[in-house]
Amino acid sequence: MSALDVAAAVANSRRAPGERAHDWLLRHAAAYAGGEPAEADLDTARALMRELHRAGLLGVTWPTSAGGAGASEDDERAIVAELSRYQLPLRPFRVGLGTVGPTIVDIGTESQRARLCPGILAGEHVWCQLFSEPEAGSDLAGLRARAVPVDGGYRVAGRKVWTSGAETASHGALLARTDPDRSKHRGLTMLMLDMRQPGVTVSPLRDMSGRTHFNEVLLEDAFVPDDMVLGRPDDGWAVASRMLQHERVAVARGVGRDGAETRSVSFANVLRLHREHGDPRADVRADLVALFVGEHLVDLLKLRMSQEAEAGMDLGARESMAKLLLGRQDIEAARSAVRILGPTAVFDGGDADSRALILAVTSSPSLSIAGGTEEIQKNIVGERILGLPREPSTQQGRTFREIIAEGRAIGGGN
Amino acid sequence: MDLLLTSEQEQLRAAARAFLASHGAPSADRAPGCDPASWLRSCRELGLAGLLAAGEWGGSDAGLREAALVMQEGGAVLDTSPLLSTSLAMAALRAVGETAGGAWVADAVDGRRRVALLLATRADRDTIVLTAASEKGPARVDARVSGVLDAVDADFFVVLGALADGRPGVGLVDADEPGVRRDPLSGLDLTRSFARVEITGAAAHVEAVSPPVMDDIRSRLDTLVAAELVGVIRHCVEALGAYVNTRVAFGRTIGSYQGVKHQLADMYCTFELADTAVRAAAAAIDDSEPDAALEAAVALHKATNSALDVTAESLRLYGGIGYTWEHDAHLYFRRARVDAVLLGRPEAQARRLAALLSV
Numbered sequence: 001m002s003a004l005d006v007a008a009a010v011a012n013s014r015r016a017p018g019e020r021a022h023d024w025l026l027r028h029a030a031a032y033a034g035g036e037p038a039e040a041d042l043d044t045a046r047a048l049m050r051e052l053h054r055a056g057l058l059g060v061t062w063p064t065s066a067g068g069a070g071a072s073e074d075d076e077r078a079i080v081a082e083l084s085r086y087q088l089p090l091r092p093f094r095v096g097l098g099t100v101g102p103t104i105v106d107i108g109t110e111s112q113r114a115r116l117c118p119g120i121l122a123g124e125h126v127w128c129q130l131f132s133e134p135e136a137g138s139d140l141a142g143l144r145a146r147a148v149p150v151d152g153g154y155r156v157a158g159r160k161v162w163t164s165g166a167e168t169a170s171h172g173a174l175l176a177r178t179d180p181d182r183s184k185h186r187g188l189t190m191l192m193l194d195m196r197q198p199g200v201t202v203s204p205l206r207d208m209s210g211r212t213h214f215n216e217v218l219l220e221d222a223f224v225p226d227d228m229v230l231g232r233p234d235d236g237w238a239v240a241s242r243m244l245q246h247e248r249v250a251v252a253r254g255v256g257r258d259g260a261e262t263r264s265v266s267f268a269n270v271l272r273l274h275r276e277h278g279d280p281r282a283d284v285r286a287d288l289v290a291l292f293v294g295e296h297l298v299d300l301l302k303l304r305m306s307q308e309a310e311a312g313m314d315l316g317a318r319e320s321m322a323k324l325l326l327g328r329q330d331i332e333a334a335r336s337a338v339r340i341l342g343p344t345a346v347f348d349g350g351d352a353d354s355r356a357l358i359l360a361v362t363s364s365p366s367l368s369i370a371g372g373t374e375e376i377q378k379n380i381v382g383e384r385i386l387g388l389p390r391e392p393s394t395q396q397g398r399t400f401r402e403i404i405a406e407g408r409a410i411g412g413g414n
Numbered sequence: 415m416d417l418l419l420t421s422e423q424e425q426l427r428a429a430a431r432a433f434l435a436s437h438g439a440p441s442a443d444r445a446p447g448c449d450p451a452s453w454l455r456s457c458r459e460l461g462l463a464g465l466l467a468a469g470e471w472g473g474s475d476a477g478l479r480e481a482a483l484v485m486q487e488g489g490a491v492l493d494t495s496p497l498l499s500t501s502l503a504m505a506a507l508r509a510v511g512e513t514a515g516g517a518w519v520a521d522a523v524d525g526r527r528r529v530a531l532l533l534a535t536r537a538d539r540d541t542i543v544l545t546a547a548s549e550k551g552p553a554r555v556d557a558r559v560s561g562v563l564d565a566v567d568a569d570f571f572v573v574l575g576a577l578a579d580g581r582p583g584v585g586l587v588d589a590d591e592p593g594v595r596r597d598p599l600s601g602l603d604l605t606r607s608f609a610r611v612e613i614t615g616a617a618a619h620v621e622a623v624s625p626p627v628m629d630d631i632r633s634r635l636d637t638l639v640a641a642e643l644v645g646v647i648r649h650c651v652e653a654l655g656a657y658v659n660t661r662v663a664f665g666r667t668i669g670s671y672q673g674v675k676h677q678l679a680d681m682y683c684t685f686e687l688a689d690t691a692v693r694a695a696a697a698a699i700d701d702s703e704p705d706a707a708l709e710a711a712v713a714l715h716k717a718t719n720s721a722l723d724v725t726a727e728s729l730r731l732y733g734g735i736g737y738t739w740e741h742d743a744h745l746y747f748r749r750a751r752v753d754a755v756l757l758g759r760p761e762a763q764a765r766r767l768a769a770l771l772s773v
Contacts, residue, residue, distance in 0.1 A: 271773065285768040292771055293712055297687045300694045304417040311418055321683050378679035379672065386655045386678055388669035 018078030032086045040089035049123025059121045067118030096120040096127035098250030128169035130160040147176035153225040166202045166215035180400045188236035192228040209362035261363040264356040265337040267292045284340045291336035298329045317384035324377040327368030334364035430487040438493035446607040448495040457525030464523035466504040471519040478696035482641035489645020499564035503529040503572040505634035515586045530568035535758040542575030544583040553620035555585045557613040565609035582628035591616040603752040633710035637695040640717035650728040684720045721750035
């Protein structure tokens with residue numbers, strides 16, 4: 001076989017799974033081919049998951065022992081490229097598929113993979129992430145939820161916030177402190193919590209847009225058995241970092257981000273509304289140009305980065321850059337919409353357009369906060385891309401217990 | 415739209431980077447222009463002047479993607495050679511296609527003669543009238559343009575304008591023709607030369623072009639200038655990044671302070687956006703996409719505004735050292751401001767963008 005033949009064969013094998021996915025989706029997912037993000041009830045979504053899994057389009061790189069297809073990353077890229085052309089209503093399964101599942105595959109035990117991964121792929125298990133706390137957001141490692149070793153496992157207590165999907169979740173990836181006498185990052189453990197047990201109370205958290213997409217989860221003496229520790233005890237920070245890395249990749253590939261909320265402050269929609277309802281005497285050309293340019297630039301950047309990812313390039317910290325810019329564009333677009341449309345953007349005219357606008361404006365800050373604030377992303381860009389030094393920590397070499405004691409002295413925090 | 419670089423394009427970029435860093439950068443005395451021997455080498459050994467020229471005239475028939483990469487490298491080292499002016503002129507000639515000016519193009523590709531581009535950027539003062547050959551007389555050019563890059567050393571001019579009947583056109587004028595007058599201008603950019611050019615009834619080759627061809631030329635000019643500005647931005651981020659990693663204040667390198675680090679992160683993001691916009695514009699032009707003019711206008715708009723911001727912010731972040739005559743920061747600051755108005759003021763660019771968007 002000549003070098004050319006080899007190259008052609010490689011290209012062909014790479015194309016084949018993509019073509020297979022393409023054909024399957026044409027036949028089975030036509031309902032989701034439109035531009036509008038689809039909403040579906042949990043049962044419908046679950047049925048779709050089962051079909052996708054059976055067709056080999058989910059868990060492509062996961063080993064067969066975990067219910068996956070055991071295929072290559074090239075295959076997965078080809079399939080994800082096809083999937084991303086559709087607006088599949090898989091939101092409830094996002095955490096399991098994109099974040100927790102891949103981490104179990106990476107570092108779970110053989111038994112954990114066999115027990116937990118097939119349930120994710122078949123849509124039976126819905127996962128949520130129990131990470132953030134009222135006093136631990138950007139500084140996640142400062143979390144206080146305690147997991148105390150008991151006979152056969154851990155008893156957990158604490159309060160988690162900003163947990164999406166907790167109301168439907170069967171399982172939670174819970175980052176909790178198992179040893180407060182070690183340094184902040186060292187005494188954490190990743191526990192896989194059965195959400196349906198006494199001691200787990202889920203209550204909705206209302207965000208500034210008025211919606212309840214998130215929850216607060218109160219843990220009071222809930223139990224996690226030893227065989228549901230993911231990774232090594234007290235090594236939870238590394239496990240969480242790995243999960244967040246998988247999450248960033250999933251977000252960058254467009255798995256899960258539907259952009260439905262901010263769609264109504266897109267250039268096309270704002271221009272339409274301006275022409276239909278706007279003040280024709282207002283000179284809003286500069287604002288319209290700014291809105292178009294901002295939106296177009298991030299669209300181009302997304303396109304470039306997806307091409308880079310498909311070509312197998314490592315995007316690294318540039319994913320943080322993309323998130324930073326997408327988040328900022330949401331805010332800028334909402335601001336432009338208000339400037340351009342004036343009263344139309346701020347008063348409820350009783351129609352779907354104006355309600356969607358108000359929702360877009362009030363949900364515009366969400367992406368710049370979720371998954372790490374702008375400031376955190378800028379640290380990552382500065383340190384990992386530009387090679388700038390980290391800010392020296394005052395918490396180096398101290399145990400979490402000491403840090404907490406000092407925090408009380410400074411801020412009066414509880 | 416393919417926004418990735420091929421390995422050939424990466425090789426071209428590396429070659430241009432290496433050559434321009436040692437031959438294009440400003441001299442220690444910051445005098446305008448570069449050593450003529452260096453320019454001849456870049457024409458004859460690297461083929462930089464002929465990148466956009468047709469193969470039959472000795473050019474390499476490259477696309478805007480390649481030219482934009484080279485332009486970015488030029489911007490990064492503050493290139494003082496006639497690379498930009500030559501490329502702008504070549505882009506204009508290339509878009510015209512077959513012209514009677516092939517021999518002139520071949521001279522410019524080889525570096526034997528230099529070329530500069532004339533276009534009206536001031537609606538109130540600049541005028542360009544092209545007259546085609548007719549029974550009334552031979553073709554001629556009448557022009558008054560207030561600031562022309564590299565006009566002083568140009569051996570001939572490519573002139574963009576309109577004919578008497580309003581059709582757009584392109585003219586070629588030998589700089590030695592009677593009626594051509596050049597008055598050197600000093601100004602903000604110390605490392606490049608500019609002149610006011612007046613052409614009164616000079617004999618010329620004049621050709622009418624269709625409006626789409628003129629739009630295509632304009633897209634090429636936008637993209638080339640935008641690419642140079644992206645190079646300016648890139649240099650600012652790299653050089654400032656290196657400086658804040660070594661400069662110590664209050665016992666720490668200043669790059670560790672979030673107040674500094676976050677501004678650099680913002681600059682880096684700006685660079686990526688502008689760089690991507692230029693790649694998209696070049697790709698759209700090379701692939702003859704219908705939105706090429708819009709992509710090019712977006713690229714110039716973004717690159718211009720970002721270069722104005724980044725060159726000013728980096729002066730501030732350097733502190734006192736950046737405000738000295740010896741430091742290069744002010745040269746980039748100067749270059750960004752002159753490039754920002756090279757094809758017309760940013761406000762006019764924004765109006766053109768609005769027109770392209772039909773808003």
